[in-house]
Amino acid sequence: MVTDLQTLGRAVKQAQWRHHRAVDRLLAELGTSLxxxxxxxxxxxxxxxSAHDLAQRTFQSDQAFGTLASRLAAQDLVTRAPGAGRRIEHRLTPAGERLLAQGTVVVEGFLAESFSGLDEGERETLVDLLGRLG
Structure with a gap:
């Protein structure tokens, strides 16, 4: 059987989209988003x-992350301070640490349930296969 590549690509995107939406709904109860x-x-x-480094880590453009970081700073979740040159350095505030910890419980719980149908070997295989695509 030959799998249609568009179908495969759509299945990967659909799984990601479902996870994103579900986790977003759960995190909204904490007053945050994915x-x-x-x-x-x-x-x-x-x-x-730096904002550039963090943008890359979060799969965002520099501009999008800068806007997000400004909102997080306004909510007292992160601090932004001058670094070397034009670099702006980011750190969590105590409120940011608390929200991260609360959100992590939510995200980990969702992922545990979502992937419960796969055994450890299947999860390792999935990570390996997805890693090969990148």
């Missing part, structure tokens, strides 16, 4: 990172 939670996660993983 995009914001992912930005907080990126800042936590790379404290002091």
């Amino acid at each position: 995009t914001q939670w992912d930005a907080l996660r990126a800042v936590a993983q790379a404290p002091g990172a």
Whole structure:
């Protein structure tokens, strides 16, 4: 059997889209979104990172991440401070750390349920296959 590549591409996109929408709905109960939670996660993983670095980590343009970072700063979730040259460094505030922790519980719970139909070996295979595409 030959799988139609457009069908395969659509199936991957559909799974991603369903996950994004479901997690967004769950995170809305905490007053945040998947995009914001992912930005907080990126800042936590790379404290002091530039907006450009964080944009790449979150699959956004520099401009989009700059706008998002400004909103997160206005909500007292991140701080933005001058670094070397024109670099602006980002760090989580205590409120950002709390929201990230709360959101992580939600995201991990959703993912555990979503992937519960796959055993550990199948999950490893899926990660390997998706990694080969990149």
